[in-house]
Amino acid sequence: MFGWTGKILKVDLTSGAAHREDIPEDILLGSLGGRGLGVRLMRDFYGLDPFHPDMPLIFAVGPLCGTSSPTSARMSAVSRSPLTGTIYDSSCGGLFAHKLKAAGLDALMITGKSDRPAYLKVTGEESSVDDASSLWGLDTLDTMTALMEHGSVAAIGPAGENGVLFANIMVNAANSVGRGGLGAVMGAKNLKAVVVDGGAKTLIADEEVFKKGREDVMRLFKASPIIFGELGISEFGTPALVDLMKQRRMTPTANFSKTYFEAASDYAGPALKRTYQAKKEGCFGCPIRCKKVDSCGKALPEYESASHFGALNNNSDIHSIVKSNELCNALGMDTISMASTIAAYGEAKGRFFAPDEIIELVKKTALREGGGDDLALGSARVCAVLGVPQLSMSVKGLELPAYDPRGAYGMALAYATSNRGGCHLRAYPIANEILRKPVATDRFSFSGKARIIKIAEDTNAVADSLLTCKFAILAASLEEYAHILTGVTGVEYSAQSLLKIGERIVKEERRFNCDNGFSAKDDMLPKRFFTEAGTSGDGIEIPPIDESRFIEELKKYYKMRGLNANGCFEQ
Template identity: 45%
Template structure:
């Protein structure tokens, strides 16, 4: 197989409304491959820049598999620095944007500078134009997507939350796909960009270097999807969406409840996958090129597991209609559902109240619409809790609110929350795969033994997955072994799974180095004290004890030694545009 793999990057200077299309060198293209790899590569060029500085880049990048026949591989990664956490922040999203980039012949869009007025950036093949944002500040994103939609066009946009300065505002793609975590919507707002809308006239199909091998990889992957109870089982995500996790996580007594004061919510059946099916009869909906179709749609989108659990159990709310409405509002306002729900739950604990049903929905509105109290909520749970004199009630790591897997129920997850380069995130390593879903093999969820290296490898693997633009859920059924075969077939670069893992390791190390340059230390790699002091809810025949802090810290020490043995990544490795063709 011949290989000549080079990424095409569109550099857009928002200040001057100019753009340049640049083909990156083969060395950087081969080393970074795309997606999260190339995004972080550009962040490393200015590792200490302030998140809302106009020169902070906002990078949209696809992976090498977009447009190929390799299933579930059309994801896009948006990278920048987080205004919520100040860490490196990469966020993966679905929708058609990656295919729009593919058809326009672009692998990477690099936005820098700040537009003089709030604008919509239109990209049509080689042409880039900017038009004044025609929408008022308080427009709902439904209308933005409706107005900007046309055949073959895909749009990434921010909503009122970003314009109001919400630190966890999201970038929404094609209406219902969120680049949710870390507040990248606010970065886009700081550049005076309402939306980036793309259409290309080229083919979306990526012709592989080796079509036969592409077919074989595809068949192997689809076979593994079919063999996976989590993906294609009767109640798997292909049938029930990620709401399928509700029953299981509740039964394992690790569903964060009442702002993590408990780990089991008695009313969870009110918002289980079965309850959603009964109440809404949702139809399945997929990212393009994905046979799984884990998204659900009824009158509006059916929320994801994290959103359901946090607007449900975390807020002790068993009203399914209010969960759906809170999710719709977050999408309409452009706001991360996990941080929004967690910030509300944090306030509920501080005030000694519960926000349930319409009261919860009203709180979501207040985040964006209210004055002083809204201002506090818009800062996220950590800043809000500090301001209210109760910092211990913010259930966050590095300022990012924790998602809906209680670490007292999965010790690999506990390590992974602490070491995550973007703060309290489940997706940097997703040890839930082995600790709860038993894939690729089951591991004992209540032990730290062997977990340090397991988490490190999982971080590398997840980074590799984000780099090639594949879906994380696909990798619970299939493995990087099959996807590496797909990448090789499509690109012609002979790669095995460990070659991809090595790239993942390099990118993750780079993220750690960037965070270190931004002032983060090992002190920041920890969990809220609650997890060490308070036990979770016991289940039938088992306890959910508080995490032993000494064991936890020993595991972190082991993790650090393992990472250190890989060597620190050098910064300022990003290729300057002027060195490219």
């Protein structure tokens, strides 16, 4: 095949057995890869607990991986989230995706539970499950160092081993399979790491068509102020958004009780660049290089991490923000959920924590020591235990990222409809509501937003399945990527045919969730956003969201998706 390898490696950790299978061509053509393929393979496992040994943990790449398609060397991990209970996928960059494809695989499906700490080694056609007892307890960096001679490593840290519900799988120092706790799923299988290597090449069907598509994408990247502009993410990383969100008065502050943090500039893109002599680094094969590292090569925080360890915790101390981020990466935890859980805990306790205390809480959470044992369950469970469930700023149990929904109503709707819980990336309406791409929309209006969110969800499902970066879609579109995909695979795709695939993926996810008891009651924002105003000023009013208008638009969304009033399917 061109593009795809057509192969999946299935590994049962209980028995140690592994075998390669062909993936039916119609599944690959109809799901593309990554998230789409993973979700398709999860179809028969909806009733299982995330920590059940039979629950699969799937790593999948896309048809563009292994080519020079811009931003396409990414991987998705798919399973069921222990934090949210929803189906879950998360994508990340790093060399791992490239090496998995080079091992001749489109996907790796891991089931079972090893009777001792183990790591899975895949080298070309060979694979083995090896003892990792000596690695258990190590942080992600030390684990990678120990295994890197065998290939590219995806590993969990102590957080994953200890069942922190928002534990990450880390690839390289700072590429994370984040948010939903798939690191804990991996830990429950006693699987410390997966190491992959190989030398197979991805075959391209039509080099000329591919080259033209690639040139079109690169031209659009260069013309994009968000990507390659002087103030864009290539230059300052995603913390370029700190100043923008401050100016738009939608910085989640003090556990979302306010929307403006005067001191945000203290840890914004320019401050990080100046303080840490930030240098550019990028995911493997990415021309944008939005990741930033300090002069020693340590990863600096992304926008979400900086803002949530900062404003959300009433903290302007840049060093504690950088240290907390570094610890989360090393211990293998999601920064957004960690920072948000600490903020909710702080509000529940009547005070937000000091910089040093935040750092200590991060460590204790990963090790599940002291109060950290509660925090390891995420904000929804902690707040429920403390009798203040309303202080968890989450949807479906997933903590909300650093865009206050009172400042962007499409974002409000997208948080609610997201199949994996309170996530900004399922639809990323910040693109049109704030960044003006592909065109601007009125951020304080719900008008037309249901369809915008529906189309954006479908688009991003495609991006996650082709495994292109979401930032690429801020400049280019599916039109150009369809061209690239056609060139690589030799199969005729168009933007609209891709959107149909995206629509099916989102539908399949919702079906999985509905089968697990999710419904309209779960597509709801925390009450605070409907009852409390944000922080108005500078001529910008941040009122509470009109709940009835929100629900009206949510109902339109259901209708467009072919769902009933309860957000599910009739059959």
